[in-house]
Amino acid sequence: MTRHLRKMPLxxxxxxxxxxxxxxxxxxxxxxxxxxxxxxxxxxxMPWSDEFLLGTDSLGRDMLxxxxxxxxxxxxxxxxxxxxxxxxxxxxxxxxxxxQGWVDQVISRIVDVMMSIPTLITSLLxxxxxxxxxxxxxxxxxxxxxxxxxxxxxxxxxxxxVMDYVEAARIRGEGMFWIMFREVLPNAxxxxxxEFGLRFTFVFLTVSALSFLGLGVQPPLADWGAMVRxxxxxxxxGDLTPLLPAGAIALLTLAVNFIVDWMLHVASGLxx
Amino acid sequence: MTQTPLLTxxxxxxxxxxxxxxxxxxxxxxxxxxxxxxxxxxxxxxxGKSTFGLGAxxxxxDGCRFASGSVIFDGIELTQASPKVRRGLRSTRIAYVAQxxxxxxxxxxxxxxxxxxxxxxxxxxxxxxxxxxAVEAYRRMHLPNPEEIGFRxxxxxxxxQLQRAMTAMAMACKPDLIIFDEPTTALDVTTQIxxxxxxxxxxxxxxxxxxxxxxxxxxxxxxxxxxMVLRHGNLVEEAPTAKMMSDPQEEYTKSLxxxxxxxxxxxxxxxxxxxxxxxLKNVTARYGPAGxxxxxxxxxxxxxxxxxxxxxxxxxxxxxxxxxxMGLLPRRAGDVLLDGVSLPPDYHKRSKEQLQQLQIxxxxxxxxxxxxxxxxxxxxxxxxFYTGLRxxxxxxxxxxxxxxxxxxxxxxxxxxxxxLSGGQKQRIGIARALAAEPRVVICxxxxxxxxxxxxxxxxxxxxxxxxxxxxxxxxxxxDIATVESIADDVVVMQKGKVVEAGPKDQIMAPPHAPYTxxxxxxxxxxxxxxxxxxxxKRALE
Numbered sequence: 136m137t138r139h140l141r142k143m144p145l146x147x148x149x150x151x152x153x154x155x156x157x158x159x160x161x162x163x164x165x166x167x168x169x170x171x172x173x174x175x176x177x178x179x180x181m182p183w184s185d186e187f188l189l190g191t192d193s194l195g196r197d198m199l200x201x202x203x204x205x206x207x208x209x210x211x212x213x214x215x216x217x218x219x220x221x222x223x224x225x226x227x228x229x230x231x232x233x234x235q236g237w238v239d240q241v242i243s244r245i246v247d248v249m250m251s252i253p254t255l256i257t258s259l260l261x262x263x264x265x266x267x268x269x270x271x272x273x274x275x276x277x278x279x280x281x282x283x284x285x286x287x288x289x290x291x292x293x294x295x296x297v298m299d300y301v302e303a304a305r306i307r308g309e310g311m312f313w314i315m316f317r318e319v320l321p322n323a324x325x326x327x328x329x330e331f332g333l334r335f336t337f338v339f340l341t342v343s344a345l346s347f348l349g350l351g352v353q354p355p356l357a358d359w360g361a362m363v364r365x366x367x368x369x370x371x372x373g374d375l376t377p378l379l380p381a382g383a384i385a386l387l388t389l390a391v392n393f394i395v396d397w398m399l400h401v402a403s404g405l406x407x
Numbered sequence: 408m409t410q411t412p413l414l415t416x417x418x419x420x421x422x423x424x425x426x427x428x429x430x431x432x433x434x435x436x437x438x439x440x441x442x443x444x445x446x447x448x449x450x451x452x453x454x455g456k457s458t459f460g461l462g463a464x465x466x467x468x469d470g471c472r473f474a475s476g477s478v479i480f481d482g483i484e485l486t487q488a489s490p491k492v493r494r495g496l497r498s499t500r501i502a503y504v505a506q507x508x509x510x511x512x513x514x515x516x517x518x519x520x521x522x523x524x525x526x527x528x529x530x531x532x533x534x535x536x537x538x539x540x541a542v543e544a545y546r547r548m549h550l551p552n553p554e555e556i557g558f559r560x561x562x563x564x565x566x567x568q569l570q571r572a573m574t575a576m577a578m579a580c581k582p583d584l585i586i587f588d589e590p591t592t593a594l595d596v597t598t599q600i601x602x603x604x605x606x607x608x609x610x611x612x613x614x615x616x617x618x619x620x621x622x623x624x625x626x627x628x629x630x631x632x633x634x635m636v637l638r639h640g641n642l643v644e645e646a647p648t649a650k651m652m653s654d655p656q657e658e659y660t661k662s663l664x665x666x667x668x669x670x671x672x673x674x675x676x677x678x679x680x681x682x683x684x685x686x687l688k689n690v691t692a693r694y695g696p697a698g699x700x701x702x703x704x705x706x707x708x709x710x711x712x713x714x715x716x717x718x719x720x721x722x723x724x725x726x727x728x729x730x731x732x733m734g735l736l737p738r739r740a741g742d743v744l745l746d747g748v749s750l751p752p753d754y755h756k757r758s759k760e761q762l763q764q765l766q767i768x769x770x771x772x773x774x775x776x777x778x779x780x781x782x783x784x785x786x787x788x789x790x791x792f793y794t795g796l797r798x799x800x801x802x803x804x805x806x807x808x809x810x811x812x813x814x815x816x817x818x819x820x821x822x823x824x825x826x827l828s829g830g831q832k833q834r835i836g837i838a839r840a841l842a843a844e845p846r847v848v849i850c851x852x853x854x855x856x857x858x859x860x861x862x863x864x865x866x867x868x869x870x871x872x873x874x875x876x877x878x879x880x881x882x883x884x885x886d887i888a889t890v891e892s893i894a895d896d897v898v899v900m901q902k903g904k905v906v907e908a909g910p911k912d913q914i915m916a917p918p919h920a921p922y923t924x925x926x927x928x929x930x931x932x933x934x935x936x937x938x939x940x941x942x943x944k945r946a947l948e
Contacts, residue, residue, distance in 0.1 A: 299775040303839070306733055306754050307789055308762045321779035 143397065150393035153386060161206040168200035173355040180369065183376075190376055192366050198376055205357035205380065210387075212273055212352065213339040219277035220338070221331055224284025229315040229323075231285075232292035243289070246282045254279050255344065262350045272351060276341055280334060287330050291323040298322075325398070332395035336388045343384055359384050412439035413583055413616050414463060419476035419486075421455075421462055421640075432458045432471065434640040442583065443614040447631030447648070449621060449663070451858040452829070455640040456620045460586045463618055464501050465493045481583065499529045502577035506589040508569040512561040519557030522576045530580060537579070544575040547612070548605040566721075567598030571605050578609055585610070587619045591626060595720040595885060596929040603629060603931075604942050622858060624663060625931030628652050629938040636660050648935050662860065664933075669863050669892045671870045674713060676910060682747040683708035684879050685732060685765075685847050690741035692731050701727050702903045704741070709847065709896075714873065714880040716894035716911075718887065718926065724903040725883045729849045732881070733765055745847075763793045766840035770852035772832035776824040782809075782835055783820045789842040808838045811875070812868060830861035837868065841876065849881045854889060866893050887930040891915070899923045 160167060169188070170176045174196065181191040189198035227246075231239040249257075261275045295301065296319060304318045343360030345351035352358035354365075359380035366377040421433040433455050440446055448456045461467065465478055465485025478485040480501065485493060497503070505511040513521060522544070523537040538557070545553035548571040561569060570590055577585050590606065591599040607630060610617050619630045627634055627648075634651045636643040636659070644657045655661050686709070692702040702724050709715045717725045730736040732743050734754030743750045745764060751757050769775035776785055786805045790796050796804055806816035812834040824832055833853060840848050850869065854862035870893065872878060884890060890897060890911070897914040899906040899922065907920045919927060928941055 298777075299769045299771065300777040302735070303767070303769070303775060306735065306762060306767065307792055307843070308757075308759050309792070317780075318777055322777070324779075 146393040147397035150390040150397075153390035154394070157206055157210060157387060160203055161210050164203050164207050168197075168203040170197040170200040172196075172200060172204040172357055182374070189379065190374070192362070193368075198362075198366075198379070201357040201362060202359075202380060202383065205359045205362060206383070208269075208352055208356055209339065209342060209359050209384075212269060212342050213335060216273045216277045216280070216338045216342070217331060217335045219273065220280040220284050220334065221327070223277065224281035225288045225320070225327065226315075227281070228285045228288030229292050229319055230311070232289050232296050233311060233315050233319065235296070239289075242285075246285050249279070249282045250286075254341065258341070258345060259348070259350060262345070267350050267353055269352065269356075272342065272345070276338055276345075280338055280341075284330065284334060288323065288327060291326050292319050295319045295322045325401075329395050329398040332391050332398065336391045339384065339387065413442045413481060414438070414440040415477075415479045416463060417477050417479075419459070419462055419478060420474040421458055421467060421471055422474045423471045425470075429474070431474070432640050433462060435476065436637075436640070436642055437476075438463075438635065438645075440584070440616050440618070442616050443611075444633065445610060445617045445619055445631045447619050447621065447627035447634040448637060449624060449627050449634060450637035450643075451622065451860060453639075454637040456622075456637055457588055458640075459637065460588055460618055460620045461503075463584075463586060464497060464503060466497075495529070499525065499580040500583050502580070502582040502585045504570075504574050504577045504585060504587045504590050506592055508573040508590075509561065509566060511573060512569065514561050517558050517560055518564070518572050518576075522557060522572075522579055525576075526579050540579070541575070544578060545572065547609055548572070548575045549601060550575075565598070567594050567602055570594060570602050574602070574606055574609065578613065578615070581613055582615065584616045584618070587617060587621075589621050592621065592623070596887070596931070597720055597925060599626070599931070600929045600938070600941065603938060606630070607938070623931065624859075625933050625937070628933055628935045629931060636663070652933055652935060669866060671714070671866075671893050674895050677710035677713060681710065683744075684711045684746060685709040685881065686742075686744040686747075687728065687732060688742045688744065690728070690731050690738045690743065692727060692736055692738045694736070700739075700903060702731060702738075705731075705900075705903070705905055706741075707898045707905060707908050709879055709881055711846075711879055712873070712877060713895040714882055714893055715896040715898060716882045716884060716890040717898045717900060718884060718890055719900035719906075720885065720926075722902070723900040725885075725900055726851055727903070728900070729767070729851060729881060729883055733767060733849065759793070763843050764846045765849065766843050766845040766847070767849040767851060768833075768836045768840050768853050771856055772829060772836050773824075775836050776832055776839075778824050780823070781820075782822050782824070782827075785824070785835060786838045786842050789839060793843050804842070808842055811841065811872065812838045814838075828861075829857055830864060833857060833861075833865055834868065837865075837872070841872065844876075845878070847879045847881065849883070851883045852885070853882075855884065855886060862889075869893065887927060899926065 175194055176197050177187060177191050177195050179191060179193055179195045181187050183190050187197050187199070189202065192198055192201065227242055231242045258275050258279060262271060265271045265275070301314060301318050304314050342351055343358070346358045346360030347364045349364070352361055354361065362380040363377050369377050416436065416438045418435045418437055419433055420431060420435055422429040422431050436459055438446065448460060450456050458468070458471065462473070463478060465480070465488060467473060473486040476486070480496065483492065483496070512518070519538055519541050522541040523534050526532045526537040527534050541557050542553050545556055550556050550568055550571055556564065556568070564572065574590065587606065591602050594602060603626065619627060621627050631648050633645070633647050635645045636657070638659055644651070644655065644660050655664055688706050690702055690705045691700050693700045705724065705728050707715065717728060719725050727736060731738045734750065734752060734757055737752035745761065750761055754762065783802070783805050786808055787801050790801050790804050806820065809816040809819055814831060814834055824835065827835065854865050857865065866889065869880065873880065882893060894911045896909065897911050898908040899914065899920070901922045906922045907914055914923065915927070931937060
């Protein structure tokens with residue numbers, strides 16, 4: 136592993152640097168941000184100045200502070216969602232692959248049905264029904280994305296459960312959990328970790344998209360997607376401020392993908 | 408000799424790039440090969456046979472390069488030649504037959520389409536004319552239905568047929584040199600003999616020079632005029648076949664020649680009155696509810712402390728019988744008894760004690776050990792699972808087991824399977840089976856993926872462990888030499904049925920059942936005239 140780390144390409148290094156910075160900003164938001172998250176600190180739509188580095192928004196809140204606090208909300212939600220999606224998807228996939236037969240059929244068909252409905256429409260529908268709380272947002276997106284995770288994890292696990300060492304564990308009399316989490320999961324880990332990175336970006340984009348549509352993170356909490364929507368009209372006046380949260384999303388997506396690329400590369404064992 | 412050699416290799420050095428600098432795979436090998444001559448290359452895996460064989464075509468695998476020396480084929484220096492020149496030579500003048508024809512054919516095209524690829528591309532010939540040739544070539548390879556077989560896809564023909572189709576394809580452009588890389592290693596003995604004969608006929612007919620790479624001495628003695636023994640990329644010995652067989656000079660060569668001489672001490676016949684330890688009674692089984700019966704009325708008894716070999720070609724039901732005994736494939740009819748007590752057909756329904764008594768060692772040690780677990784966990788888990796030992800007691804037990812399989816516990820305890828050689832991995836597989844403290848161990852082709860010297864070590868170990876731990880073995884193999892060396896009793900299987908069963912001396916001595924006769928007579932012997940004799944004898948019958 137250390138050998139791989141030493142040989143890490145510049146792109147992956149850049150990716151890690153960006154994520155590290157984002158994490159710091161999110162964790163130390165109250166220390167870095169010049170103003171509180173939701174306080175109205177000045178007139179609306181102030182241009183960039185020494186007092187308000189990135190100006191103020193439609194209600195007179197400091198843009199920079201909201202940008203910094205939004206890192207917390209957006210990243211936190213995305214991480215929680217991806218984690219839940221993976222725990223759900225992987226467990227179901229390992230179970231299906233290990234049990235095979237009708238268990239696999241039933242779970243797989245349910246997943247097929249869920250996947251046949253466009254994610255955004257389903258999430259809009261479910262959010263309208265259950266209300267737009269952060270918890271609902273996390274659970275609903277996690278459930279929807281767990282189907283994709285399931286498909287990938289099941290494909291990987293299917294290749295592993297036919298190995299002789301899994302058979303050896305079965306005829307030893309090992310229980311389902313041992314086989315799923317001790318024999319199969321460790322051997323499926325590398326592609327799944329890479330998938331985790333990729334899925335994280337998608338979750339992130341979905342959260343931002345929902346916020347942009349008004350069903351994601353609710354005001355007055357700051358969220359990058361919502362910030363684009365709230366201040367979009369500024370673009371017409373040649374002010375680039377609304378592009379900053381969009382840029383923050385784009386940069387993180389890029390960074391995560393660089394890392395995922397590198398991890399897939401290492402996992403596949405390709406030389407160059 | 409006045410004739411200029413077709414291929415001259417001088418002081419060839421091939422190196423591989425690795426993280427710790429270049430590693431020499433071929434260390435200054437030389438050879439010269441005349442037209443029509445067959446050279447046998449022999450050695451263990453890792454000896455550099457294939458690397459050298461590919462080097463003779465002016466080709467190196469990814470990450471390898473020619474460091475020095477020269478390969479001159481018919482006046483052309485291949486190590487310096489442009490990729491275009493080399494590509495032009497390959498398949499039209501130099502051809503290569505790989506070990507696994509199944510992996511070398513493109514599954515998406517018919518055989519004849521792939522046959523005609525090179526003649527059409529490189530020689531600009533008409534496809535239909537080439538296809539007429541192909542049928543002739545298939546006939547020469549003794550393929551059934553030569554007119555039609557070419558239009559099948561690779562998955563529609565058997566392994567032996569595919570290997571012959573590949574040889575036919577290699578000869579499509581009438582090359583001057585063919586490199587055979589273990590072309591029969593993956594085949595059954597009965598199929599192997601057909602492929603060997605077809606190859607030899609074709610090589611003689613076209614006066615083709617050939618390099619024949621194999622680890623099987625008996626095979627090379629049939630095929631080659633001259634033999635080179637390689638080890639660690641160096642030449643050990645080179646001599647004409649007859650001389651090499653009768654009078655090897657080097658110690659290493661002698662040890663290779665002597666491998667087949669290992670024999671386990673004979674045991675007295677068991678008392679018939681005793682209950683057999685494992686007993687299959689009229690077992691019938693199939694894959695899937697609608698499939699054909701792959702086992703039909705299979706019965707045999709394994710007595711305590713004995714080794715029973717199950718022999719037969721692939722598809723004969725050897726492994727399936729073992730899987731039925733293990734409960735991995737539930738039987739449809741019949742009974743499997745352990746110590747006179749019927750075992751449930753499905754292993755899910757068996758008690759932990761019943762599972763513990765029957766353990767299995769797999770053919771492919773690579774897939775039999777979890778690559779993410781340490782050796783101490785691989786062996787330690789069954790120890791904890793069956794005997795409940797934990798902590799220090801478990802560590803002690805694992806170390807004892809490692810010592811029992813002749814691996815140093817201090818070195819191997821914390822390693823991962825990826826850090827071990829093939830033979831060592833197989834030993835770990837044995838230790839894992841032993842860790843359960845079983846009474847019966849099923850050995851499924853445990854030595855067939857290993858080099859002969861390593862395989863012999865494993866056989867010796869198994870015999871030693873049998874005495875130390877009072878084990879009974881159900882030994883599945885297709886290799887008659889292994890049966891000779893280790894078995895007490897033999898079951899011969901064909902197409903899911905038991906052909907013959909009994910003590911080894913009785914089965915291996917004439918008179919044989921017809922199928923046993925065919926199987927036994929197909930086993931290559933070290934005598935260079937063996938293939939001719941067998942082929943002649945079969946032609947007469």
